Amino acid sequence: MRRAHLLGLGFMTPAxxxxxxxxxxxxxxxxxxxxxxxxxxxxxxxxxxxxxxQTLRSLTDRGFPKAKSEKxxxxxxxxxxxxLGAVEADFGxxxxxxxxxxxxxxxxxxxxxxxxxxxxxxxxxxxxxxxKKAADLFKRSVLNTRFESETAFxxxxxxxxxxxxxxxQAVLVKTAYTGWSxxxxxxxLITSMASTWRAAKNTAFYVLLTLSFNVGFGLFLAITTFYxxxxxxxIFRAIWILPxxxxxxxxxxMWKWLTWDTGFLSIFLSNFGVEPRNWMLNSDINAWVCxxxxxxxxxxxxxxILFSSALRAIPPSMLAASEVDGANRWQQIRHILLPQLxxxxxxxxxxxxxxxxxxxxxxxxxxxxxxxxxxxxxxxYTFHTALNNYGGVLQYGLGAALALVLVVxxxxxxxxxLRLFKFNELVSQPRxxx
Amino acid sequence: MTKFTHFLRQTTAVAVLGLxxxxxxxxxxxxxxxxxxxxxxxxADIYRLDAIEMAADILSREWEIRGEDLNIxxxxxxxxxxxxxxxxxxxxxxxxxxxxxxxxTSHLDIAPWSQAxxxxxxxxxxxxxxxxxxxxxxxxxxxxxxxxxxYGLPQDAESRPFFFWRDTMKAIGYxxxxxxxxxxxxEAGEYTFANILEDGKKALEMELVQPGYGFxxxxxxxxxxxxxxxxxxxxxQDSETGKLVLDKQAMTDFYQFFADAVEAGLTRKNHIGxxxxxWYAEVASGxxxxxxxxxxxxxxxxxxxxxxDFFGNIQFSLIPAGNENGRANTITHPLAYLLTAQEDEEAxxxxxxxxxxxxxxxxxxxxxxxxxxxxxxxxxxxxxxxxNDRWAAEATERLLPHANAQPNHLNYGKxxxxxxxxxxxxxxxxxxxxxxVAEVEAELTAVLGxxxxxx
Numbered sequence: 035m036r037r038a039h040l041l042g043l044g045f046m047t048p049a050x051x052x053x054x055x056x057x058x059x060x061x062x063x064x065x066x067x068x069x070x071x072x073x074x075x076x077x078x079x080x081x082x083x084x085x086x087x088q089t090l091r092s093l094t095d096r097g098f099p100k101a102k103s104e105k106x107x108x109x110x111x112x113x114x115x116x117x118l119g120a121v122e123a124d125f126g127x128x129x130x131x132x133x134x135x136x137x138x139x140x141x142x143x144x145x146x147x148x149x150x151x152x153x154x155x156x157x158x159x160x161x162x163x164x165x166k167k168a169a170d171l172f173k174r175s176v177l178n179t180r181f182e183s184e185t186a187f188x189x190x191x192x193x194x195x196x197x198x199x200x201x202x203q204a205v206l207v208k209t210a211y212t213g214w215s216x217x218x219x220x221x222x223l224i225t226s227m228a229s230t231w232r233a234a235k236n237t238a239f240y241v242l243l244t245l246s247f248n249v250g251f252g253l254f255l256a257i258t259t260f261y262x263x264x265x266x267x268x269i270f271r272a273i274w275i276l277p278x279x280x281x282x283x284x285x286x287x288m289w290k291w292l293t294w295d296t297g298f299l300s301i302f303l304s305n306f307g308v309e310p311r312n313w314m315l316n317s318d319i320n321a322w323v324c325x326x327x328x329x330x331x332x333x334x335x336x337x338x339i340l341f342s343s344a345l346r347a348i349p350p351s352m353l354a355a356s357e358v359d360g361a362n363r364w365q366q367i368r369h370i371l372l373p374q375l376x377x378x379x380x381x382x383x384x385x386x387x388x389x390x391x392x393x394x395x396x397x398x399x400x401x402x403x404x405x406x407x408x409x410x411x412x413x414x415y416t417f418h419t420a421l422n423n424y425g426g427v428l429q430y431g432l433g434a435a436l437a438l439v440l441v442v443x444x445x446x447x448x449x450x451x452l453r454l455f456k457f458n459e460l461v462s463q464p465r466x467x468x
Numbered sequence: 469m470t471k472f473t474h475f476l477r478q479t480t481a482v483a484v485l486g487l488x489x490x491x492x493x494x495x496x497x498x499x500x501x502x503x504x505x506x507x508x509x510x511x512a513d514i515y516r517l518d519a520i521e522m523a524a525d526i527l528s529r530e531w532e533i534r535g536e537d538l539n540i541x542x543x544x545x546x547x548x549x550x551x552x553x554x555x556x557x558x559x560x561x562x563x564x565x566x567x568x569x570x571x572x573t574s575h576l577d578i579a580p581w582s583q584a585x586x587x588x589x590x591x592x593x594x595x596x597x598x599x600x601x602x603x604x605x606x607x608x609x610x611x612x613x614x615x616x617x618x619y620g621l622p623q624d625a626e627s628r629p630f631f632f633w634r635d636t637m638k639a640i641g642y643x644x645x646x647x648x649x650x651x652x653x654x655e656a657g658e659y660t661f662a663n664i665l666e667d668g669k670k671a672l673e674m675e676l677v678q679p680g681y682g683f684x685x686x687x688x689x690x691x692x693x694x695x696x697x698x699x700x701x702x703x704x705q706d707s708e709t710g711k712l713v714l715d716k717q718a719m720t721d722f723y724q725f726f727a728d729a730v731e732a733g734l735t736r737k738n739h740i741g742x743x744x745x746x747w748y749a750e751v752a753s754g755x756x757x758x759x760x761x762x763x764x765x766x767x768x769x770x771x772x773x774x775x776x777d778f779f780g781n782i783q784f785s786l787i788p789a790g791n792e793n794g795r796a797n798t799i800t801h802p803l804a805y806l807l808t809a810q811e812d813e814e815a816x817x818x819x820x821x822x823x824x825x826x827x828x829x830x831x832x833x834x835x836x837x838x839x840x841x842x843x844x845x846x847x848x849x850x851x852x853x854x855x856n857d858r859w860a861a862e863a864t865e866r867l868l869p870h871a872n873a874q875p876n877h878l879n880y881g882k883x884x885x886x887x888x889x890x891x892x893x894x895x896x897x898x899x900x901x902x903x904x905v906a907e908v909e910a911e912l913t914a915v916l917g918x919x920x921x922x923x
Contacts, residue, residue: 073580074555074559074580074581074584075579075580075583075584075878075879076583076584077563077583077584077585077586078563079563081584081585082585086615086616086617087615087616087710088615088710088878091709091710092918095918146596146597149595149597150597153595153597162593162594162595162598163592163593163817165595166592166593178615178616178617180585212583212584212585223914223915226910226914227910227911227914227915228907228910228911229889229907229911311738312736312738315738315741316737316738317737317897318898401741402741404738404740404741404892404896405737405738405740405741405892405896405898406892406893406894406895406896406897406898406899407889407892407893407898408896408898421556422552422553422556423552423555423881423885424550424551424552424688424689424690424881424884424885424888425555425576425880425881425882425884425885426551426552426555426559426573426574426576426577426580426881427580427879427881427882427885428555428556428559429882
């Protein structure tokens, strides 16, 4: 390899690292998460093994022998030599001797009763936490104990004297595990739930409508300002860029002021006898119009900039020549301007498809998917599922599966666009100089 | 002085100091920062956090008397956008190993968070038989327990009443005596949702309230909506099997009521999502005829919203029964102090001591009265501030005996979310109530599987 190649690679390295860290790694992790049952209930970092009331109920449902689950359901503390030895080692001989003298051989159901007895002893530890730890040394059952590993758990169960067949053991371990497990259930859920289908439909609708508006309105603005005198064109363009440069929260808040029951639109229309109403959330149609316009104005400004700069690149002589030939404005647009805009239109369309597919910020801020989830697009639905829930139930696994679907659709859409617009030909040579 | 000697002096000083502290050993001060995060906490609820600070003061005095020096810095945080953001923050912080020591949150979080190992049982760290824990109401302690283990200490109690604006009720034909007797009628099941529709329509026809203000519900998801399900005979959890219950008839009737209220113009179709500030201002100024809220609303109405004569303007009762299948009811949704799992065992122990001290009747009373919540322990009725507060006394007497809590169940969050989603589609008219319930059923069956009983 020549040195120049190495140098090139050196320049590329930061970009490669960034692509790996911020694109590849998240996608791979999302794919991994999507095949798990991770949620705020299972945690991310792994689980433990625990038998509690809830586990005992599930065990019965799963055909675990009732006699055995009843035995596991006891919370027993027995004062025996084993525990006394441990107490002596941790808390001194005096305490152990006193327990031996007062409580030897006794059996307690639940720690609270034993604690009460221990508290009466004179040589007890003075910290309540230590007292509880001492009491735990007499525990001869597994109920409500968290075991960090399967072996420790099974050893613990073994000590209670409950004998398990291989089947019992498998059911018990599976039920008692509190962490996540590998599963394809997320994908089954996605295909079977009505709400995902609705989100898919909403997304298609949203992307199609907003994209058409973005490109169409962007083109309109670029071409109309192209024919304006320079100063006026600059003013118009600056005005239309405002939605993009405003902070999203502020921009959406202004839309809310515009559309609220007590907002500008309602007050203005009340002069004409129109009942005041919330023009953003009154019906599905209202909400969609607002969503498309809110996103559309932001997107259109980007299109406008790109298209305008592409139009600037057209040699003035070309336009002058066409005017000499007697072409009217429409003919100029049709035969000179639009052909030069093919590349920016491709770029805007593909870029915006991808960004609209995954973006939900303006929808989240304005309707939050309402009314009645009618504007909840896939990305917002994913966000709600994985990270934003009033009850705090965050379903990371399902959310990841939903997100992965978007990634796959995004890649498919990119490939489709590259073929449709013959990307290779477009990047081969700048046509403007041919 | 040369730079070198200066450097030499500094290093010697540092070394001497280091040696001194090493030799003095345990007599050195213990410095600890305890982080407390509280969800859903407004200005009036500030004692949720301040109580920990007061407790820290008391605890370090106790240590001082024992001859030990304890310096606790309490790091308080409550500026979360909403409950969803708060829970997201807590869960993600805990997963990344930087959980706050103490969280003040809904008792419903106990089930998932304990299973995930994010929180540890309070009963492992404090003596449950000692003051003031032995004075806390047993039923509240049950609500903060899961699988028979006490995970949290109740931070406050509350319940969620139904409200009537007296002037509007009078204008549609109720006498003062009849309005005074309303709570009893509601409790007896004689005033139901049918009456609400009827009275709301009257208020609308007489133009006492604007369209959409006959019945003005909470504008966002919350435990309140489970009350309506219960009003129509719904049951949240099967007591025998511990499974969640979807009663289709009750759910349909509950959705139908909201659809009817919208149809009759009593409630706005796009009501969900109304800004809370606007909502509070409207209900506290008589813009709505009937609405529902929480006992803590009293503080907001009489405080920030400036309603001077609460009892002269507003009547309150249980949430009425929906029909003959259901009953008048109210849900209490206590918040709890929870301890998160930490590597530093001593920090958990001290945090446990702090929440225990913060539960002292006198300290808790400050929160209860300032925020118009209800007390957590018997002894509070012997504290003048509490005993002489009319709202605390009447609300406790009228509501609490009939209050139940939502179940601490691993999947209850999914259940309540699906229930609210369904309500939203029926409310906004995207679907009919029957269609909405069918979708809720399909979704819950898919998501909950064995954990659900459909009736």
